[in-house]
Amino acid sequence: MKKRRLAVAFTGPSNSGKTTLIEKIAKLLIKEYKVAIIKNxxxxxxxxxxxxxxxxxxxxxxxxxxxxxxxxxxxxxxxxKSLEDIIDMVNDFDILLVEGLKTLPLPRIAVFRNSLDESYLGYIEAIATDESVDKNSIPENIDILDLNNPNQVIEWIFKNAKEV
Incomplete structure (x- = not known):
């Protein structure tokens, strides 16, 4: 039986906190799962x-x-390398976290601090943000996650990540 492997991508402007969030998530997941990270x-x-x-x-x-x-x-x-090439190279993982690469067909969490960049709204499924962003401007079909709660983001990943 083929092992279930999940992949999710993170996107957002420079210095929004993508790397910090991915690092926190990876440190929690690595306790029970094999984690791979791709950074663009x-x-x-x-x-x-x-x-x-x-x-x-x-x-x-x-x-x-x-x-x-x-x-x-x-x-x-x-x-x-394509995503498939990289997955074949890494091969042995349970969860793949991708930073950037907005053209990849993966469920995507945008990370915003201070302000919302609406140019991202067309291709994301969730937003991880803090209290500084006006949540009223976020469309209803996009999940809102607490940037400072990596466990909440992990729950979202397990529900929404793509099997690869």
């Missing part, structure tokens, strides 16, 4: 290695690079 880096600004180290030198050749140790495996790729 749309501006290609993340730094993963240190110039001069072997893995950096290998990656600079243009090759696909895997660094393995007794405690972790790191994969550096020059090729864009």
């Amino acid at each position: 880096d749309p501006k290609d600004k993340a730094k993963f290695d240190i110039e001069g180290k072997d893995s950096y030198k290998f990656f600079q050749t243009g090759a696909e690079v895997v660094v393995t140790s007794p405690t972790r495996t790191t994969y550096f790729s020059h090729r864009k």
Whole structure:
């Protein structure tokens, strides 16, 4: 029997609290589940290695690079991967949390602090926010979650995440 795996995505403006929320959720879920996280880096600004180290030198050749140790495996790729490619690579997880990648067909939680960006409303199912956002401007078909209550967000994930 194929194991049930769930995926959900988080979206929102820069510095809205997406990473913090995902981190809190992952720390709670990891106690009972295998959790995988995909983070989108749309501006290609993340730094993963240190110039001069072997893995950096290998990656600079243009090759696909895997660094393995007794405690972790790191994969550096020059090729864009689809969600299916990444799921196949990670493979062994119960819950996949995706930050960004708004084109992926996944149930999506938008994270807002201070103000609501209505441009997100067309492709989200829930909003995680704090008291600073006017909830009256949120359409009725969108669930409202407390940004400071990761357990409530986890409950929503188990009810609404997509099986992958």
